[in-house]
Structure formats: C-alpha cells, structure tokens
Amino acid sequence: MKVVLFCGGLGLRLRDYSDKIPKPMVPIGYRPIIWHLMKYYAHFGHTEFILCLGHGGDTIKEYFLNYNECISNDFVLSEGGKSVRLLNADIQSWKITFVDTGISSTIGQRLKSIEPHIGDDNMFLANYADGLTDLPLPAQFAHFMLHDKVASFLCVTPRLSCHLVRLTQDGKVSGIEEFTHSRIRINGGFFMFKREIFQYMNDGEELVHEPFRRLIEQDQLVGYEYDGFWASMDTFKDKMLLDDVYARGKAPWVLWKQPENLGADRGYVSNQTWFKKAKGF
Numbered sequence: 001m002k003v004v005l006f007c008g009g010l011g012l013r014l015r016d017y018s019d020k021i022p023k024p025m026v027p028i029g030y031r032p033i034i035w036h037l038m039k040y041y042a043h044f045g046h047t048e049f050i051l052c053l054g055h056g057g058d059t060i061k062e063y064f065l066n067y068n069e070c071i072s073n074d075f076v077l078s079e080g081g082k083s084v085r086l087l088n089a090d091i092q093s094w095k096i097t098f099v100d101t102g103i104s105s106t107i108g109q110r111l112k113s114i115e116p117h118i119g120d121d122n123m124f125l126a127n128y129a130d131g132l133t134d135l136p137l138p139a140q141f142a143h144f145m146l147h148d149k150v151a152s153f154l155c156v157t158p159r160l161s162c163h164l165v166r167l168t169q170d171g172k173v174s175g176i177e178e179f180t181h182s183r184i185r186i187n188g189g190f191f192m193f194k195r196e197i198f199q200y201m202n203d204g205e206e207l208v209h210e211p212f213r214r215l216i217e218q219d220q221l222v223g224y225e226y227d228g229f230w231a232s233m234d235t236f237k238d239k240m241l242l243d244d245v246y247a248r249g250k251a252p253w254v255l256w257k258q259p260e261n262l263g264a265d266r267g268y269v270s271n272q273t274w275f276k277k278a279k280g281f
Contacts, residue, residue: 001048003041004114004126006107007034008054022056024129025063026239029246030071032063033233034129036253039090043256044137046125047094050117052101052110061098067091108207115198128189131232132242132253135190140224144192147222151197151215154188155223156230185223188230229253 007024024034038049053060069075074087097117101110111126118124135154144152166174187208200211200220215221229252233239245251 001046002050002118002121002124003038003046003048004050004052004111004118004124005034005037005129006052006110006127007060007129008052008057008101008103008105008110020056022059023233025056025059026233028233028239028242028251033132033242034060035090036132037127037129038094039256040132040253041125041127041137042094046137048097049094050097050099050114052099052114054101054103054105054110057098057100064091064096064098106204106206108201108205108209108211109203111207112198112201112203118195121195123192123194126191126193128232130234131189131230133188133190133226133230134228134252134255135226135230137190140190140226141192143224144222149215149222150194150200150220151212152192152222152224154190154230155185155225156188157184157227158186158232185225188226189232 005024007022025032027033028036034051041047041049051060069086069089069091070084072090076085076087077083078085097114099114099117101113105113107128133154133156140152140154165176168174197211197215200214201207202210205211212221231238231242233242242251246254
C-alpha cells in the first residue's frame, strides 16, 4: 500500500531546536525522524511513499536527492576511494512522490490534494510523520479488515506524568488517578484508509474534525488500541528523549534490526513503564 506522510507543518513547538529545519527533518541519531518512520513502513513491505510538502519542503527534497546510503549501511571501499560497494541499502527499493501541498494547508487539505496520486488503489496508509512506534502493523490492518470500515487510526495512551481528577458539582474531589492508569486514549497518528475517505471530505476541512465526524455518524471509523511503545516528537524534550534511547541501542521502533515479531510481544508493557526502564529509573 502507498504511505501518505504529512510533512508540511510548521512544527512551532520544536522552534527551540531550530526554526530552519522542518519538523520531519529533525534528526534522531544520524537520520531524520521521517527516515525512521519510512524505514518502519518499509519493514512491513510498504515502500511507496507520497510526501505532502509545505514548510521546508525544499529541505526534504534536497535530503533525498543527495541521499548517501553509506551513512547508515556497511560498504566496501577500494581503489583509493574510487570504488564503493554497498553491502546493503536503505532506500534503493523505495518510490517517493514529492507533492507541494501548500505552506498553510490543513492536514485535510493536504490529503485531498494528493488524491490523484493514490491512483486506483483501494486502500492506503497515512501518518503525521512525527511519531514512532513498535506497533505490529499487520495486526492493525487485520483489525481494519475485520471491521470493514472506511478508516482506522491508532489509539494510544500518551506518556504524561500527570493525574486525572474527578470533581463533584460543588468542587469536592471524588477521585484521582495517574493518567497512564486511565482509559483515556489519544489519536496516535497512524491511519489506514479506504479510498472512499475522499467522499467524506470537503475543501478546506481538517481531517479529524468534519470528515471524521461524518465517518462516526455513519459508523465508518474504528480505533485500534495499542499499549506498546509509542512516542511523538512534539518538543525539544521529546527529541532529546528519543535521541537518548536510540543512542543506548534501545529504540523499540527500529524493528528492521530486531528479531522478527519482537515488536508484537511488547504490548503488555505500558508506554510509561517502557520509558522508565529505558532510562534506568
């Protein structure tokens, strides 16, 4: 299936890191987060990407036009540097379509604008391009097919160290619990769509506002609950944390370097617990 990646946002909460690098190009280790996400999808056989560009689109284009496979792969150098033979490669089998979808467009507008590039495909994947997970993608797809709806999205518990408080009408506290122990979930940004999704969209709309409400009204939207690793890179603090676990060799989203199906066995570990273990707390 084709994978649509929304790459045009301003990434305002990451401006402390850099106001010159678009959010998808912020690095984790020696590769940008969009590369990590594309490697994740490629691990499951999805190697045809459509990049919805906007802010900093030229930077993303230049990165892939000048991509150096040697940085993240083993190779043999000979003849004093005249000959380089790669022992493996990252993006050789990838097909990437770069589409300018506007500087200030909403996610819905970006998706609508790339509709012609979906072609005759009955289904496709989509992603905000700022989150990583060890989700076994075939499990979400099986859930999607079982329910036979127009759209599916990943539902996760965010990594928040706060408490949920329940109050009575007169302001008395009737309950308090850690956020990670609650049943509250958020949109994790990993989408699966049938091409009928475009029939629920009008010009200028945001994806999860009006179109998703129409899907809900017609019972055409399902959420796939996952309790394993998931993290989004919204702030500089998030970037530092992802850098840290990657440098320690404990990055759970790097499924392409791990034994097959390892990611599927992590669901019993809460996101909060995983990060505590990764940092040695």
